[in-house]
Amino acid sequence: MNLKDLLGALPEGRVLTDPDVIESYARDRTFVEPGKALGVVLAESRDDVVATLRWASEHRVPVVPRGAGTGLAGGATATDGCLILSLIRMAEIRELSPQDEIAVAEPGVITADLDRAAREHGLMYAPDPSSYEISTIGGNLATNAGGLRCVKYGVTRDSTLGLEVVLADGRILNTGRRTMKGVTGYDLTGLFVGSEGTLGVITAATLRLRRVPRQVATVAAEFTSLRDAAAAVSAIIAAGCQPSLLELMDRTTLEAIDDWKNIGLEPETRAMLIAQSEGSPDEIAALCGAASFVAEASTPEEAAELIGVRRLAYQAKERLGQCLVEDVCVPRSVLPDMISAVEAAAARHGVTIATIAHAGDGNLHPVFIFDRGLAEPPPEVWAAADEVFRAALDLGGTLTGEHGVGLLKRRWLGLEAGPLVTELHHGIKQVFDPLNILNPGKAI
Known part of the structure; x- marks a missing residue:
């Protein structure tokens, strides 16, 4: 494929064709081996995206959009013959309105940077995936990312009011609104959030901000049984405590962090639960009755250290080997049963599984660890993963x-999904992307 017309349609320096440079944009954080891409477009504006998609549509070239490449499902991995569309340079916060408690951000804005900008006005951007210091707003929108605070504030879709989207043929679509409420027509904003770049390319988002809580209490509890820790989570939710954060880590995860950062892990500790509450922490502490140790952070610095330990979890596990990172979610009342199913799968197949969880949502991240030298997980890992997925369903x-x-x-x-849902998914894809050029082979 000759890229001459594309080079002419974009400002100088926007299109990269060096094979080594292309390779650096072709992967996400998975082990998935990327295909051979034609080139990379470094979009700096909506007009760059429009020109790119018009060219791709005319020449029937598949386009793989990407942000920072922090994805864990292979969604931003290059495919053979594709054009990689990088949005990382579209990093402007176009607007931040304290009066309306909204921000308008481009897709390349780092999640934590938006939160820091909001906090200058006593506000915060609630979604906070563990990768918030390196992941982008666009990537979070593409996967409907959650994070540590989602137990109280919801996932990315719950903070998204409207979108600016470039469709596959280069047309510009504006969805949603700037208001807190609005039910005109179908919810196209909600449809695009979580669509993994298969329906259009998001070039800006109108996002809801929240007031920073006046007071937050942080509690850490250690358990001699992972199931006991999961049961405490179910009890906390059933009691109506409404924590703003409720995170669970198993022994394998804690050992990986301790080996790296020497956090003083006790020999009998099999799991740790970290909770934050915008009210009194006493009720949460009382519901951790099976814990071997419960303590409230006495200073904001101590609280930040505890949350920092949780955010180290994935990097610590990467030190152990290659990782297949999953994120099943179950009703919170059956979280102990799901924990037991993960432990049983690990034992049955002889596989190392390190589990962390946004436990307040019932969202578990069982991480299957295997040898670095392998191109993909060995059969026993896939078998254990299959068992975990089927148990979740x-x-x-x-x-x-x-x-x-x-x-x-x-x-x-x-x-x-089943056959009817699958049929409807493909019908929606056909409406927005009739030539099937947007991230083909992904998500559906």
Whole structure:
């Protein structure tokens, strides 16, 4: 494919064709081997995206949009013959309105940067995935990312009021509104959030901001049983405590962090629960009756250290080997049963699984660890993963709570979606992308 017309349609320096440079944009954080892309477009404006998609539509070239490449499902992995469309340079916060408690951000804005900008006005951007210091707003929108605070504030879709989207043929679509309420027509904003770049390319989002809580209490509890820790989570939710954060880490995860950062892990500790509440922490502490140790952080610095330990979890596990990172989600009342199912799968197949969880949502991240030298997980890992996914579905759960389907979960998608849902998904895709050029082969 000759890129001459595309080079002419975009400002100098926007199109990269060096194979080594292309390779650096072709992967996400999974082990998935990327295809051979034609080139990379470094979009700096909506007009760059429009020109790129018009060219791609005319020449029937598939386009793989990407942000920072922090995805964990293969959704931003290059495919053979594609054009990679990087949005990382579209990093402007176009507007931040304290009066209306909204921000308008481009897709390349780092999640934590938007939160920091909001906090200058006593506000915050609520979604906070563990990768918030490196992930982008566009990537969060693409997968409907959640994070540590989503137990109280919801996932990215719950903070998204409107979108500016470039469709596959280059037309510009504006969805949603700037108001807190609005029910005119179908919810196209909600449809695009979580669509993994298969329906259009988001070039700006109108996002809801929240007031920073006046007071937050942080509690840490250690348990000698992972199931006991999960049971405490179910009890906290059932009691109506409404924590703003409720995170769970198993022994394997804690050992990986301790080996790296020396956090003083006790030999008998099998799990740790970290909770934050915007009210009194006493009720949460009381519901951790099976814990071997419960303590409230006495200073904001101590609280930040505890949350920092949780955010180290994925990097610590990467030190152990290659990772297949999953994110099943189940009803919170059956969280102990799901925890037991993960432990049983690990034992049955002889696989190391390190589990962390946004436990207040019933969203578990079982991380399957395997040798670095392998191109993909060995059969026993896939077998254990299959068992975990089927257990989640049997318990009334879902294959993915926030990472998306991408490439890695497509083999199980039919188990949850079924033939009618699959037919409707493909019908929606046909409406927005009739030539099937937007991230083909991903998500559905």
